[in-house]
Amino acid sequence: MKKIILLIIIQLSVYAQNRTTIYNTGAPPVVNEGHQISINQSIASRFTVSDDYVLEAIIFYMFLQSEQGNLNISIRQDDNGIPGNLVSEFSEWNYTLDPYNLTGYNLIVTTDLCIYLDSNTPYWLRIDAADTSTQAIWSYSAGSLYTYSENTNQSGWLNNIGATGASGIFAEQIYDSPYKKGDINFDFLVNVTDIIAIISHIIENDMLNNEQLDYADTNSDGSINVSDIVYIVNTIIEVENPNPDFSLEDINPSSSLYNLNVGPSYFNGQVSAYYFGKQG
16 A cells, blocks of 8 residues: 555656656666667657746666666657757757666756746657667656657657656746836835835834845845945836837928928927927
């Protein structure tokens, strides 16, 4: 019964996506049983992300059969249900297996590569042998309800449902804040009220909480000071498109511009203000 419960938990963990784990089959029950990886056979495992992410790390379990082994690990786009092109030019790695690694656990860290994964989009974790001498086994996952694809003798990808290669994908969710920098009281406006809140914090009259501090630190220098107040002041006085441009026909018969299309740009540098109304 304990084994059944453990199996269910592992299978459900694939779908329980949080801030860092977007795909995880769990550790394999047996390391030296799984999908063959060689120059003649490649395996790919499909996963789908629920939100926008930046890839952080990949883990996979591999049992080395040959004396040494080199793999090509890649994250691929989905091409009509099979592994397609690379997600980016940085989403492929040459990986050397350690012959003394008895656990089969392998880790690739990708935090510095800015590999983006789009929400509600399927991807593939693909593993190929990098040379003719590599013989390895991608250890079976504990669960057996995964979609994976295999390519034997370069004959094309064939999809299956069953035990895939034990692996995990970790990423950081891309979060778009609904508030602008400087909106200290979260009313969707940046105004004098926010300036007062920062001043009160600086003079230690009314301290901001951690979330407010993040929005008060407008220049992201780690401190709340006059620079942040200046930023908010500039935001308040900044006027977008103060002089909208347009062109209309002058229909006033008494006007010297009668029947001409005129607008603000026509009078550029000539007047400081203008009025367009029914009487021209």
